[in-house]
Amino acid sequence: MSTTAEPMTDDRPQPAPDRVRNVTVRGITARVSVRPGVGRHTHAPPLLLCNGIGLSLEGLQAFVDHLDPERGVVRFDVPGVGGSALPPMPYTIAALSSWVTAMMSRLGHRRFDVLGISWGGGLAQQLALQSPRKVRRVVLVATGTGMLMVPGSPEVLRIMSTPRRHRDPGYAAAVAGTIYGGTMRTDPVRGSALLHAATRAGPKRGYYYQLMAMTGWSSLPFLPLVRQPTLVVGGDDDPIIPVANPRMQARLIPRGRLHIYRGGHLALVTEADQLAPVVDAFLDENETHG
Amino acid sequence: MTTTEEEAAAAESSELSTPLDLLLADAGRNPVRRFVPGMSGIRFAAGLARRPQRVVKRTAGLGVELAKVGLGRSELAPAPKDRRWSDEAWAKNPLFRRTLQGYLAWGVAVRGLVDDAELDWGDGHRIGFIADNLVEAMAPTNNPVLNPKVLKRTLDTGGGNLLAGGRRLVRDFATAPRIPSMVEADAFAVGEDIAVTPGAVVLRTEVFELIQYTPQTPQVREVPLLIVPPTINKYYVIDLAAERSMVEHLVRSGLQVYCISWRNPDVRHAEWDLDTYGQAVLDALDAVEQISRQDKTALLGICSGGMITSMLMAHLAATDKLDRIAAYSLMVTVLDQERAGITSALLSHKAAAASTRASAEKGYLDGRVLAEVFAWLRPNDLIWNYWVNNYLMGHAPKAFDILFWNADSVRMSAGMHRDFMDLAIRNALVEPKASTMLGSPVDLGTVTTDSYVVAGIADHICQWESCYATTQLLGGTSKFVLSTSGHIAAMVNPPGNPKANFRTAEQNPPEAQDWLAGAHQVPGSWWDDYAGWLAERCGGERGKPRRLGSAQHEPLCEAPGTYVHDR
Numbered sequence: 001m002s003t004t005a006e007p008m009t010d011d012r013p014q015p016a017p018d019r020v021r022n023v024t025v026r027g028i029t030a031r032v033s034v035r036p037g038v039g040r041h042t043h044a045p046p047l048l049l050c051n052g053i054g055l056s057l058e059g060l061q062a063f064v065d066h067l068d069p070e071r072g073v074v075r076f077d078v079p080g081v082g083g084s085a086l087p088p089m090p091y092t093i094a095a096l097s098s099w100v101t102a103m104m105s106r107l108g109h110r111r112f113d114v115l116g117i118s119w120g121g122g123l124a125q126q127l128a129l130q131s132p133r134k135v136r137r138v139v140l141v142a143t144g145t146g147m148l149m150v151p152g153s154p155e156v157l158r159i160m161s162t163p164r165r166h167r168d169p170g171y172a173a174a175v176a177g178t179i180y181g182g183t184m185r186t187d188p189v190r191g192s193a194l195l196h197a198a199t200r201a202g203p204k205r206g207y208y209y210q211l212m213a214m215t216g217w218s219s220l221p222f223l224p225l226v227r228q229p230t231l232v233v234g235g236d237d238d239p240i241i242p243v244a245n246p247r248m249q250a251r252l253i254p255r256g257r258l259h260i261y262r263g264g265h266l267a268l269v270t271e272a273d274q275l276a277p278v279v280d281a282f283l284d285e286n287e288t289h290g
Numbered sequence: 291m292t293t294t295e296e297e298a299a300a301a302e303s304s305e306l307s308t309p310l311d312l313l314l315a316d317a318g319r320n321p322v323r324r325f326v327p328g329m330s331g332i333r334f335a336a337g338l339a340r341r342p343q344r345v346v347k348r349t350a351g352l353g354v355e356l357a358k359v360g361l362g363r364s365e366l367a368p369a370p371k372d373r374r375w376s377d378e379a380w381a382k383n384p385l386f387r388r389t390l391q392g393y394l395a396w397g398v399a400v401r402g403l404v405d406d407a408e409l410d411w412g413d414g415h416r417i418g419f420i421a422d423n424l425v426e427a428m429a430p431t432n433n434p435v436l437n438p439k440v441l442k443r444t445l446d447t448g449g450g451n452l453l454a455g456g457r458r459l460v461r462d463f464a465t466a467p468r469i470p471s472m473v474e475a476d477a478f479a480v481g482e483d484i485a486v487t488p489g490a491v492v493l494r495t496e497v498f499e500l501i502q503y504t505p506q507t508p509q510v511r512e513v514p515l516l517i518v519p520p521t522i523n524k525y526y527v528i529d530l531a532a533e534r535s536m537v538e539h540l541v542r543s544g545l546q547v548y549c550i551s552w553r554n555p556d557v558r559h560a561e562w563d564l565d566t567y568g569q570a571v572l573d574a575l576d577a578v579e580q581i582s583r584q585d586k587t588a589l590l591g592i593c594s595g596g597m598i599t600s601m602l603m604a605h606l607a608a609t610d611k612l613d614r615i616a617a618y619s620l621m622v623t624v625l626d627q628e629r630a631g632i633t634s635a636l637l638s639h640k641a642a643a644a645s646t647r648a649s650a651e652k653g654y655l656d657g658r659v660l661a662e663v664f665a666w667l668r669p670n671d672l673i674w675n676y677w678v679n680n681y682l683m684g685h686a687p688k689a690f691d692i693l694f695w696n697a698d699s700v701r702m703s704a705g706m707h708r709d710f711m712d713l714a715i716r717n718a719l720v721e722p723k724a725s726t727m728l729g730s731p732v733d734l735g736t737v738t739t740d741s742y743v744v745a746g747i748a749d750h751i752c753q754w755e756s757c758y759a760t761t762q763l764l765g766g767t768s769k770f771v772l773s774t775s776g777h778i779a780a781m782v783n784p785p786g787n788p789k790a791n792f793r794t795a796e797q798n799p800p801e802a803q804d805w806l807a808g809a810h811q812v813p814g815s816w817w818d819d820y821a822g823w824l825a826e827r828c829g830g831e832r833g834k835p836r837r838l839g840s841a842q843h844e845p846l847c848e849a850p851g852t853y854v855h856d857r
Contacts, residue, residue, distance in 0.1 A: 020852040024476030027461065031855045083856045085475065088464030167557050200856050201556040 013039050015069035022083075025103045030076055031083030031200075033057050034107060035064065037072030045111040045136050046072030047283065048104065050120025050127075052266075054166045054207045056082025056200040060117075062269045066276035071283075074107065076100075078123075080206025082199065090212045097126040101134055113283055115139040117268050118240065119210060122146055125219040128226050138230040139279055140249060141268050142241050146218035150244040160240065163207035169196045181237040182264020183271070194269060223252035230256045231282040233275065235263045257282070310522075310594070310751050311627060311714035314707060317660040318645025324666065327420055330413040337407030344406040348399055355395040359388050366391045374431045374670075374678075379438035386438055389430050397425040426669045432677055440682040451684030458680045467658040469665040470676035470687075473697050477689035478531075480698075481850050484691055485526035487538045489849035491551075492839040493577045497562065497570040499551045499851040500577055503537060505834035507544040512829035513616045514546040514582040518571055518595035521706065522657070524698050524854055525551045527781060528592070530691045534784050536817060543821035545828060546835075548578045550595075554856040555703040560653035563705030564713075568602045568727050575614065581840045586616040588828055592781065593752065594710070596623025600719065600760075601727035603737045608730035612739060617827035618766070619742040619820070622777055624752040625719045625734065626759035642711045649704045657699030692778055720763065738766040742823050744816060746773050746780025755802040768798055769823065770805065771816050785815040792816040 018035045057075035077084040116124025121143020128138045156179050165172040169192050176184040176191030184191040230253045234246025250258035358364040368375045379386045404421045430436035443451045478484040489503035519525035528536040591599030606612045649655040665672040718724040723731035745757035761768035772793040773780040795809040839845040
């Protein structure tokens with residue numbers, strides 16, 4: 001049964017309320033927001049969202065609001081970001097991935113789908129590889145393959161190398177068009193608002209830990225080993241992730257599928273109304289195997 | 291040792307012996323500075339150099355005492371209440387007894403030298419602090435090789451305690467605050483077993499979430515109560531575990547309770563100042579009036595929240611809106627910061643200016659630094675105790691809700707820090723119109739609302755005498771209540787503790803000590819007395835509201851909301 005997004009009508013099912021809570025996993029307290037699945041999705045695996053670098057879970061609100069209201073959604077702040085405690089020392093993507101699966105078990109989800117955007121896409125690829133039995137389906141949005149990828153322009157990488165845009169709204173508005181592309185070029189204030197409206201700033205060290213985790217990491221050699229059905233979503237005007245990257249990922253992942261949209265790096269949130277239905281449709285496809 | 295005793299000890303150990311403004315000034319700067327003797331050190335050395343015969347006498351005295359210790363004839367013994375030496379080995383084993391007595395003799399000599407230098411009050415305070423810290427750090431109990439308890443445990447576990455302790459040490463010191471953790475990160479979970487009184491967030495702004503608690507009685511008082519918690523920690527000190535929650539107690543007494551949960555400000559909110567917080571309370575007040583369909587509200591301010599509400603009360607008085615407040619309560623709040631003339635000795639303009647500069651540069655004052663400053667004020671209770679327990683014994687610290695709350699620190703915006711320091715330095719709330727709130731000059735004498743003022747007799751942060759001065763500042767009729775215990779345990783005072791009592795009096799003479807002389811003691815917790823006092827002023831009874839919030843303020847999420855989870 002495949003659903004497409006129906007138009008907003010009053011008889012649409014109501015989503016369960018999101019509940020923010022703290023869970024402590026392996027000694028690190030993380031802020032988590034859980035929207036339980038209801039209706040058709042009561043017992044379906046929830047969708048775990050892995051956010052971009054330095055962004056707290058509020059940043060994905062627009063996307064969650066446009067998802068199927070019955071779908072269960074789990075969002076979390078990566079340790080050292082937003083409302084989660086700073087880990088005692090730098091971590092690797094593999095360690096974080098194992099920590100995230102422990103967190104999901106703690107929340108009572110043995111199986112789940114995962115969607116990663118940008119930096120979180122790296123985490124999502126690692127999760128897919130490391131926990132093939134726990135992760136059912138994978139959605140990669142505006143993300144690369146780590147160190148071995150087609151890089152963005154040096155200027156973009158320079159801006160990305162510090163968390164300043166998350167801490168200084170004026171600066172964010174000034175650089176939003178350059179680094180995020182898409183509708184941010186015409187409306188940079190929106191980008192600034194997106195990064196600042198409700199998000200929680202974590203310590204700078206948390207951002208650098210995230211950067212360090214990606215240092216030396218690449219999924220490129222392992223993509224052929226990803227077993228899950230995977231939807232690769234990318235924008236044709238994304239300065240951070242040139243469009244060659246999603247094309248390459250979709251080609252390398254055996255059960256990969258490609259969806260290219262017109263837009264920039266953050267379209268998942270800024271144009272959520274267009275992209276959420278695509279994600280929903282993919283996740284709801286009939287599973288051909290258990 | 292029974293659990294209540296342990297709790298009392300833990301509660302006591304979360305009490306600190308320095309006024310709030312000093313802590314804030316200290317935390318604004320590098321805490322290490324406290325350990326640098328600086329000019330005080332030079333004056334200390336000079337003081338000793340001028341009195342060589344005393345130094346000789348001290349040293350000789352120490353030599354004689356150490357000789358006695360060596361021969362086993364020394365009478366030195368630790369204070370009976372000092373739990374560090376509870377192990378039998380300290381009394382029975384000749385080697386350990388000599389170690390202990392040698393340490394005590396040395397400690398007496400070091401502290402004696404500080405007295406010998408005859409420093410003035412400020413220098414004496416500073417050098418005394420350093421000497422105390424040095425003596426306490428050198429205690430043989432802190433040394434894994436000299437602590438019999440640790441040696442026994444190492445034998446029992448084959449060194450496992452040191453491995454576990456080493457892991458804890460690395461974990462604790464990798465991130466601020468760099469002090470031993472007093473409680474496990476997962477000892478409690480906010481919203482699961484702490485801050486669990488049912489309710490809903492009915493308003494969320496940039497600055498705060500407003501929680502409306504679900505009535506638990508069929509009838510409620512018409513006039514609602516709005517609680518303004520401290521801005522220096524999370525709000526849930528008034529909603530700890532079930533049966534230890536003041537909010538729960540008030541709800542069960544038939545009141546409609548609303549509480550503000552402050553957002554934990556970060557670098558983007560540097561400019562939030564007293565006016566921002568005053569306006570926030572005003573916004574909350576509007577929402578409470580709208581939801582409860584009342585034109586009056588009872589207002590309760592706690593600690594720094596009490597300072598904000600007091601200034602706001604003066605603003606309401608200045609704008610002829612004081613009739614919006616049915617009753618006014620202050621808990622452990624100091625408005626008059628004159629401590630018998632020692633403010634100037636301790637909190638210099640220079641220190642205050644330096645600390646506000648530091649926070650202005652950073653955008654906020656980090657609560658974790660404040661926690662470090664706190665801990666080093668009472669190193670025996672708050673550092674070495676946990677040093678031995680966590681790292682040498684390899685035990686997890688005990689789960690205790692107040693300590694969990696205490697460890698859940700928040701930041702303070704630079705603007706707020708600046709305004710606070712300014713109020714403290716000028717002691718501006720005492721003088722009519724010396725400060726402003728939302729554009730109105732603050733004159734506490736114009737606040738003619740009935741007030742209920744609570745203080746803790748052993749409170750080191752907000753001394754009860756200073757809290758008492760509030761009754762002389764406010765223009766209305768004040769009821770002053772002096773609870774047992776200190777800053778936090780005075781607040782968390784659930785009924786049912788047989789040892790709890792409070793004092794109150796009919797008259798409020800100008801001097802706190804006169805008040806104490808005329809006060810009578812009432813057994814039990816003041817919570818019940820307070821609920822009764824509120825009931826008299828919160829109108830008649832009506833059926834409880836059918837739902838939380840209103841059409842204008844739909845419930846957004848369940849209590850405790852989202853801001854409480856921000857780190």
